Amino acid sequence: MGRISRIATATSPVRGRLAPSPSGDLHLGHARSFLLAWWQARSQGGEIILRMEDLDADRCVEGAEQSVLEDLHWLGIDWDGEIVRQSDRLQLYEDALTKLWSDGHLYPCTCTRKELAEAASAPHPTETPQGPGGAEPGLYPGTCRGRFDSREAAMEATGRGAAWRMKIPPGECSFRDGIWGDYVEDVSATVGDFPVTTKDGRAAYQLAVVVDDADQGVDHVLRGDDLLSSTARQIHLQRALGLPSPAWYHVPLVIDGTGQRLAKRHDSLSLRRLREGGWKASEVLSWVASSVGLDGVSRATASDWLEDFRLESLPQGAVIGPVS
Numbered sequence: 001m002g003r004i005s006r007i008a009t010a011t012s013p014v015r016g017r018l019a020p021s022p023s024g025d026l027h028l029g030h031a032r033s034f035l036l037a038w039w040q041a042r043s044q045g046g047e048i049i050l051r052m053e054d055l056d057a058d059r060c061v062e063g064a065e066q067s068v069l070e071d072l073h074w075l076g077i078d079w080d081g082e083i084v085r086q087s088d089r090l091q092l093y094e095d096a097l098t099k100l101w102s103d104g105h106l107y108p109c110t111c112t113r114k115e116l117a118e119a120a121s122a123p124h125p126t127e128t129p130q131g132p133g134g135a136e137p138g139l140y141p142g143t144c145r146g147r148f149d150s151r152e153a154a155m156e157a158t159g160r161g162a163a164w165r166m167k168i169p170p171g172e173c174s175f176r177d178g179i180w181g182d183y184v185e186d187v188s189a190t191v192g193d194f195p196v197t198t199k200d201g202r203a204a205y206q207l208a209v210v211v212d213d214a215d216q217g218v219d220h221v222l223r224g225d226d227l228l229s230s231t232a233r234q235i236h237l238q239r240a241l242g243l244p245s246p247a248w249y250h251v252p253l254v255i256d257g258t259g260q261r262l263a264k265r266h267d268s269l270s271l272r273r274l275r276e277g278g279w280k281a282s283e284v285l286s287w288v289a290s291s292v293g294l295d296g297v298s299r300a301t302a303s304d305w306l307e308d309f310r311l312e313s314l315p316q317g318a319v320i321g322p323v324s
């Protein structure tokens with residue numbers, strides 16, 4: 001697939017990724033996930049790529065990419081190869097959609113947001129906060145399955161846009177997570193047939209991330225555990241596209257003193273603000289290191305921790321930030 005697939009043939013024990021969305025300043029939670037992904041790859045002599053997940057134009061913020069790069073440099077996190085931007089890779093997602101459609105995995109859905117909200121039979125029992133795909137949807141009852149012969153026909157019949165949805169047969173999807181252990185989800189019972197594009201046909205997060213991870217040869221995915229609930233959907237897509245699944249590691253989120261997940265509104269904990277307020281990168285590094293059971297002794301750079309880093313010592317529970 002595409003020009004970047006050459007990289008996938010490189011032999012490396014671990015090929016991880018940093019996949020920020022340029023949607024605002026990074027905060028301590030991001031610093032922690034990115035450092036852990038970097039330590040995981042580099043401590044094993046592996047590679048790590050940087051991919052800007054800039055597909056959702058509504059969430060992208062002018063200047064955010066530059067600010068992400070500054071933060072990564074400040075922390076001493078580097079990456080292999082060129083920065084890849086999802087907005088440059090639309091053809092790859094189109095190719096994947098064509099394959100999914102011709103193999104019978106997709107159907108067009110013209111349901112409105114309001115109809116979907118009404119149809120959702122019960123709120124999805126989600127234990128994890130929302131990921132980049134937005135709030136966890138309720139269970140989609142399959143309203144549009146078998147209703148239209150093509151996306152064009154769907155749009156013509158309803159005068160609306162149409163999203164592609166992925167057909168999910170009943171059945172458990174099980175996978176092993178390096179932090180959570182064995183995890184089982186029957187996607188047909190949790191979210192049902194899920195959208196892989198927006199209503200104007202553009203690739204949605206679930207599809208893009210699967211296509212990109214495979215195309216970029218990523219075999220280790222370490223990310224926040226808000227995405228644990230997306231993983232089974234991504235495995236369905238990987239199987240339908242004939243792509244391998246990476247090893248999964250969903251790391252606990254960083255929360256504030258009241259138990260809330262750190263989010264963009266925690267402006268005071270953005271790396272930029274901390275830096276402006278006199279924090280040194282080594283202090284952030286020490287905090288992250290101590291949160292994964294490494295001693296609190298200050299070391300100057302991210303690579304100074306590589307020798308001692310052990311992912312096995314990562315605690316499962318949420319981690320409280322050092323300041324709030």
Ligand code: GLU
Binds near residue numbers: 019132224227
């Ligand atoms: N870009 C996503 C985010 O900012 C991460 C996607 C992923 O790691 O799979 O939350």
Ligand code: ZN
Binds near residue numbers: 108109111143
């Ligand atoms: Zn529908």
